[in-house]
Amino acid sequence: MKIAVCIKRVPDTATRLNFAADGTSIDQSEVQWIISPYDEFAIEEGLRLKEKAGEGTVTVITCGPASATKELRQALGMGADDAVHIQTEDDLDPVQIARCLSQILESRGDDLILFGRQSVDAQGSQVGALVASQLGRPFANSIASLEVDGATVRIERDVDGGRETLEGSLPVVLGADKSLNEPRYPKLKDIMKAKKKPIETVEAQPGERAFETSAITPPPPRPEGRIVGEGPEAVEELIRLLREESKVI
Amino acid sequence: MNIVVWIESKAGEIKSPAIEALGVARKLADSTSGEVTGVVCDGAGTAIPDQIMTAGAHHIVTRTRDDWDTCGNDTIAREIMGVCESRNAQMVVCAATSAGKEVLSLVAGGMGIPVAADCVDVSVNDGTVEFERPIYAGKAHLRQKVHSDRVALSIRPNYGEKLTVDAAACQEEAGAAEKGWNRTAFEQGSTGQVELTEAEIIVSGGRGLKEPENFKLLEELAEVLGAAVGASRAVVDLGWRPHSDQVGQTGKTVSPKLYVAVGISGAIQHLAGMSSSRTIVAINKDAAAPIFGVATYGIVGDLFEVVPKLQSDLKAVLQ
Numbered sequence: 001m002k003i004a005v006c007i008k009r010v011p012d013t014a015t016r017l018n019f020a021a022d023g024t025s026i027d028q029s030e031v032q033w034i035i036s037p038y039d040e041f042a043i044e045e046g047l048r049l050k051e052k053a054g055e056g057t058v059t060v061i062t063c064g065p066a067s068a069t070k071e072l073r074q075a076l077g078m079g080a081d082d083a084v085h086i087q088t089e090d091d092l093d094p095v096q097i098a099r100c101l102s103q104i105l106e107s108r109g110d111d112l113i114l115f116g117r118q119s120v121d122a123q124g125s126q127v128g129a130l131v132a133s134q135l136g137r138p139f140a141n142s143i144a145s146l147e148v149d150g151a152t153v154r155i156e157r158d159v160d161g162g163r164e165t166l167e168g169s170l171p172v173v174l175g176a177d178k179s180l181n182e183p184r185y186p187k188l189k190d191i192m193k194a195k196k197k198p199i200e201t202v203e204a205q206p207g208e209r210a211f212e213t214s215a216i217t218p219p220p221p222r223p224e225g226r227i228v229g230e231g232p233e234a235v236e237e238l239i240r241l242l243r244e245e246s247k248v249i
Numbered sequence: 250m251n252i253v254v255w256i257e258s259k260a261g262e263i264k265s266p267a268i269e270a271l272g273v274a275r276k277l278a279d280s281t282s283g284e285v286t287g288v289v290c291d292g293a294g295t296a297i298p299d300q301i302m303t304a305g306a307h308h309i310v311t312r313t314r315d316d317w318d319t320c321g322n323d324t325i326a327r328e329i330m331g332v333c334e335s336r337n338a339q340m341v342v343c344a345a346t347s348a349g350k351e352v353l354s355l356v357a358g359g360m361g362i363p364v365a366a367d368c369v370d371v372s373v374n375d376g377t378v379e380f381e382r383p384i385y386a387g388k389a390h391l392r393q394k395v396h397s398d399r400v401a402l403s404i405r406p407n408y409g410e411k412l413t414v415d416a417a418a419c420q421e422e423a424g425a426a427e428k429g430w431n432r433t434a435f436e437q438g439s440t441g442q443v444e445l446t447e448a449e450i451i452v453s454g455g456r457g458l459k460e461p462e463n464f465k466l467l468e469e470l471a472e473v474l475g476a477a478v479g480a481s482r483a484v485v486d487l488g489w490r491p492h493s494d495q496v497g498q499t500g501k502t503v504s505p506k507l508y509v510a511v512g513i514s515g516a517i518q519h520l521a522g523m524s525s526s527r528t529i530v531a532i533n534k535d536a537a538a539p540i541f542g543v544a545t546y547g548i549v550g551d552l553f554e555v556v557p558k559l560q561s562d563l564k565a566v567l568q
Binding site for chain 2: 011013014016017019026037038093094095098120121122123124125126128129130131132133134137138139140141142154158159160161162163164165166167168177178179208209210211212213214215216217218219220222223225226227228229230231232234235236238239241242243246248249
């Protein structure tokens, strides 16, 4: 089975954001980059499928700056066979990223293309769907389980307080949710091995931007809150405030 | 500007965030002398509630098919694309629920137009669409202008506007789009609760609850409030609650009218996921917990004393 996993590097979720002076970007000088957490579930799932099938390849693909090689090496350390790095120093919009990925994926003929359900920075949960549409393949996001039996794909996912099962046929494009698996930590030996694995570098052809950023700002400040009181004695006043001041109940 | 809105429904019931999406669409259509067409993907004869009829659509089209139960979101997307084509839509809108975001991305991909998820503000100035959406789970807000004559936008629940206008004209059209997925089963969970991202009220618990069984306290409180139950990453990682309940940057970003955080200290990634809630109540025994920094109202105290009293007092007041 030929599997492609598309990953994105994002600022560590524990970092505080510094807003750049231009008002339209994030100051990246002190950012710690990580593989977007949902993408790790996608990598792990690709590896497990390959291991279960006993054959096949897992290729990780990213679209990002030269320094994103670090995240590709990390995925290779987890066990991916090779990588494609679509390089650009520009901050591309999701439509451009999808276009760049589709250009590479179109000619590869993967049986399965995996994404994380969303990146934890832009949170658009759309690049996977856009790529699937461009390639003319079915897409399903936020999958909680995956079974491949010959050409049949069976997935489950949590929707509307229940669990839905979908069946389709390869090739498909899927977005991984957290409950899919537990990603492995690369062992030192595998990290060393990953240094010798091939990374193909291609220049991004992103085309026109669909969106032009006019501002990136901190969220509107929350109105000042207050401590209503201590212990169960404060409950009465809390209920009064919720009903009369906030009017939310 | 002609706008097509997906009116999300499930098993014949229309979801309430669609009301706000229709309201946003109507205001944009009015400011650009266009019309709003709502699309319902459901069986023939599906009743459209009055609230939806008057929420902003000029027309409501129900794409009917007998096999909706076994269709995935890809089929819904194709049916919507069919309506977009016949109505010459320049904008496609829906509520940013998990299904909404998936459907809209598929519609946008199929139509070859850009899409922006989770918008909290949309305007059209001199024909240019501009939107604002939270990024980094709300640690920042992004404003962008659209360089395209067509665009798809999903509206974050609880951020739209509820309007009451003249009732829409309704019609049914037989759907015929192909199916990429076959939906073979749907198992209702034990909670049967509304999706966190769509809930108007959320009661959320963290490690302060000490034992997974103690979530029962929150479930009882939630029942009185008609709320959904959420959880912090810490307790999801401990396996106390399913991941679908997790609120935060690596879980769900929520913006309910009321968010009640119980025994949650307020890690930065949790705060990011809920601090756009309109009113936040924090109950925690540690007065220095970061959650009090975003709380509208805080109670410092033992949750095992505070929550039962809150539950019984609310029950007396609300029922």
